Amino acid sequence: MDVAVDEDATLMLAYAQGDLAAFEALYARHRVTLFSFLLRAARDRSTAEELFQDTWSRVIAARLRYQAQAKFSTWLLQIAHNLLIDSYRRKRPLAEGEEAELALARHPIPEREQPEQALSDFEHRRRLQLAIEQLPDEQRTAVLLRLENDLSLEEIAQITGAGRETVKSRLRYAMNRLREQLAE
Amino acid sequence: MTTPHAPDDERLPGEDELSSLYGRLPPIEPPTALDAAVRRAAAAAVQPAATPRRRARWPVALSSAAALVVAAGLAWRMGQMPGKQDALHEAAVRHEARTIAVPVPQAVTPIAPAKPAAETYARAEKAQVSRNVATAPPRVLEEASRQAPSKLVAPAPPPPPAPPAPPTEMMQAPMPTAAPPPMAQEALPAPAPVVELDARRADTPEQELRKIRDLFAAHRRDDARKRLADFHRDHPDYELPDDLREQLLQP
Numbered sequence: 267m268d269v270a271v272d273e274d275a276t277l278m279l280a281y282a283q284g285d286l287a288a289f290e291a292l293y294a295r296h297r298v299t300l301f302s303f304l305l306r307a308a309r310d311r312s313t314a315e316e317l318f319q320d321t322w323s324r325v326i327a328a329r330l331r332y333q334a335q336a337k338f339s340t341w342l343l344q345i346a347h348n349l350l351i352d353s354y355r356r357k358r359p360l361a362e363g364e365e366a367e368l369a370l371a372r373h374p375i376p377e378r379e380q381p382e383q384a385l386s387d388f389e390h391r392r393r394l395q396l397a398i399e400q401l402p403d404e405q406r407t408a409v410l411l412r413l414e415n416d417l418s419l420e421e422i423a424q425i426t427g428a429g430r431e432t433v434k435s436r437l438r439y440a441m442n443r444l445r446e447q448l449a450e
Numbered sequence: 451m452t453t454p455h456a457p458d459d460e461r462l463p464g465e466d467e468l469s470s471l472y473g474r475l476p477p478i479e480p481p482t483a484l485d486a487a488v489r490r491a492a493a494a495a496v497q498p499a500a501t502p503r504r505r506a507r508w509p510v511a512l513s514s515a516a517a518l519v520v521a522a523g524l525a526w527r528m529g530q531m532p533g534k535q536d537a538l539h540e541a542a543v544r545h546e547a548r549t550i551a552v553p554v555p556q557a558v559t560p561i562a563p564a565k566p567a568a569e570t571y572a573r574a575e576k577a578q579v580s581r582n583v584a585t586a587p588p589r590v591l592e593e594a595s596r597q598a599p600s601k602l603v604a605p606a607p608p609p610p611p612a613p614p615a616p617p618t619e620m621m622q623a624p625m626p627t628a629a630p631p632p633m634a635q636e637a638l639p640a641p642a643p644v645v646e647l648d649a650r651r652a653d654t655p656e657q658e659l660r661k662i663r664d665l666f667a668a669h670r671r672d673d674a675r676k677r678l679a680d681f682h683r684d685h686p687d688y689e690l691p692d693d694l695r696e697q698l699l700q701p
Binding site: 281284285286289290293297298301302305306315318319322323326327329387390391394395412413414419434437438441442444445448 | 460462463464465467468469471472473474475477478479480481484485487488489491492493495496497
């Protein structure tokens with residue numbers, strides 16, 4: 267466990283003892299990465315918001331049972347992933363193509379990043395975003411956990427409940443496909 | 451998250467390029483309202499005790515007051531229950547040597563309250579109801595049959611089978627077991643006072659002599675003389691009062 271994980275665990279344990287400021291700090295650390303992961307994985311804004319709130323509700327409810335044996339971020343993403351899987355099962359078919367693009371287009375790249383000379387980079391990022399949306403659910407989840415949260419293969423395996431080699435295989439397929447989309 | 455990969459965690463082909471490009475995607479902030487909702491939930495979870503404790507006082511006081519009101523109401527109702535009046539009535543009969551009961555129409559319950567004032571009131575009620583029964587039209591009779599049971603203290607014994615009445619009138623009778631239909635009331639004659647003078651084995655000699663005197667007073671001379679002779683035969687040693695002795699000696 268590194269220093270950052272230790273800090274997360276300490277904050278969570280402090281919150282379990284009633285320290286609300288500890289929760290504020292913990293929430294500030296993880297709110298953006300969690301919401302980005304959920305929105306890009308779910309491809310639907312209202313679903314992402316619902317899952318985000320549910321995830322934190324479960325963290326709050328489980329505060330007294332929390333044990334600092336695993337990284338807090340792994341635990342948090344495991345909760346979010348389980349809710350995401352339930353959402354996949356409930357809400358099929360999910361937003362596809364233009365609908366999904368619209369959901370993410372509400373967070374456009376800032377204007378200052380769109381001068382003429384940066385158009386190629388902007389287009390690359392937009393293509394990457396669309397390519398990720400079009401991945402199968404399991405590959406999309408794995409690649410988002412890897413790229414968004416920078417998790418190891420073991421951590422992704424722990425969160426998704428799959429074996430390490432399965433995760434590695436999903437990531438390999440997903441990244442090959444992303445590269446193909448970007449090269450077109 | 452900025453947690454680095456584990457040292458032995460292998461990098462996949464082309465991952466660095468993808469990771470660099472993904473890192474330039476804009477971060478997506480959750481809405482402010484969502485932030486507020488999560489923070490409220492977190493605060494409520496660790497500070498739940500203060501608010502309910504303040505609110506927990508008035509419901510207790512209110513429920514206590516409500517329980518007192520209910521208890522008082524029950525006590526008042528039980529004090530007015532007919533069973534208690536029955537017990538008082540029986541006690542009064544036991545101690546009262548001479549009991550006068552006024553037979554009333556079957557619609558009205560015969561009662562003899564324990565206290566003289568109550569007895570007077572009950573007699574007046576019965577008489578009023580009887581007069582109404584004798585003279586009032588059917589609609590008024592129905593009203594009387596409704597009001598009478600509520601004013602009487604003791605419950606009525608089950609009435610004898612009533613003649614069949616139209617279904618609508620049966621529906622209007624509020625207590626069919628306590629009061630016969632209005633048609634039956636109308637057919638009854640007006641009540642006449644009757645003196646209860648039947649001999650009882652449990653009567654004391656004084657009580658029996660009092661009844662014999664009442665028979666004389668009611669001009670039932672033959673009955674009175676027969677009862678007097680029986681009494682003298684059963685109690686030969688009892689010294690009869692002068693007036694009764696004279697009655698006994700008269701041919």
